[in-house]
Amino acid sequence: MPTKSVPKATLQRYPIYLKALRKLKNSGVTRIMSKELSEYVAIESTTIRRDFSFLGSLGKQGYGYDVDRLIEIFNEQLGMGFDEKIILVGAGNLGKALMNYNRWNHVVGEIVCAFDIRPESVGKTPIPVYHVDEMKDKIPEGCRIAILCVSSNVQDAADRLIECGITGIVDFSHEHFQVPKGVLVKPIDVVSTIQELVFETNNMKK
Numbered sequence: 231m232p233t234k235s236v237p238k239a240t241l242q243r244y245p246i247y248l249k250a251l252r253k254l255k256n257s258g259v260t261r262i263m264s265k266e267l268s269e270y271v272a273i274e275s276t277t278i279r280r281d282f283s284f285l286g287s288l289g290k291q292g293y294g295y296d297v298d299r300l301i302e303i304f305n306e307q308l309g310m311g312f313d314e315k316i317i318l319v320g321a322g323n324l325g326k327a328l329m330n331y332n333r334w335n336h337v338v339g340e341i342v343c344a345f346d347i348r349p350e351s352v353g354k355t356p357i358p359v360y361h362v363d364e365m366k367d368k369i370p371e372g373c374r375i376a377i378l379c380v381s382s383n384v385q386d387a388a389d390r391l392i393e394c395g396i397t398g399i400v401d402f403s404h405e406h407f408q409v410p411k412g413v414l415v416k417p418i419d420v421v422s423t424i425q426e427l428v429f430e431t432n433n434m435k436k
């Protein structure tokens with residue numbers, strides 16, 4: 231795709247369209263007019279048509295856009311294949327909540343399986359939970375993202391993930407651990423977010 235000539239604002243809207251299209255596809259929609267999509271994403275239909283025109287001539291007058299074709303184009307040309315096969319380590323309270331939610335299938339991908347040091351004590355889960363020793367065998371092919379929800383030995387869990395080729399870790403653990411160059415860690419911490427909010431709210435009052 232000639233990204234050079236595509237305005238930045240248009241590029242920023244593409245993920246919004248793709249997310250909407252995947253949701254629509256999921257609910258059985260196969261073709262859509264720009265006006266209908268406009269209502270769905272709250273973006274003017276003229277803007278949508280202009281944005282899509284950068285991708286080639288995709289729609290037909292009176293027919294609209296083929297949803298599958300549009301998704302294919304976004305996936306292929308923009309490299310936005312939101313089909314990540316994600317794994318989770320630490321199937322405790324937090325891990326189970328994430329596994330039970332797991333509704334990102336038309337946005338980023340899905341949690342395919344989980345690992346724990348005590349899988350036998352995890353109880354009922356919607357996806358399989360294996361022992362961490364089985365990680366190398368059970369990790370899905372092409373998997374590169376892991377969610378870390380362990381409560382102990384975080385470094386060991388991270389090392390195992392890296393050995394299995396994981397290059398991106400969503401970290402809920404609150405613990406410091408080392409990763410080699412080329413592996414990205416995104417910490418998520420509700421407590422520090424609340425602290426930041428308290429601090430910023432206090433400052434707003436001044």
Ligand SMILES: NC(=O)c1ccc[n+]([C@@H]2O[C@H](COP(=O)([O-])OP(=O)(O)OC[C@H]3O[C@@H](n4cnc5c(N)ncnc54)[C@H](O)[C@@H]3O)[C@@H](O)[C@H]2O)c1
Nearest residue numbers: 320321322323324346347379380381382383402418419420
């Ligand atoms: N970031 C946040 O905002 C946030 C919020 C809540 C909890 N947490 C943190 O998330 C972690 C999990 O919390 P929880 O309430 O689910 O705990 P939990 O005790 O219910 O679950 C932890 C699970 O991890 C497993 N485990 C422990 N060490 C492991 C390892 N090295 N490898 C694989 N599995 C391992 C345990 O067997 C258990 O099933 C804790 O570290 C907690 O502090 C973070």
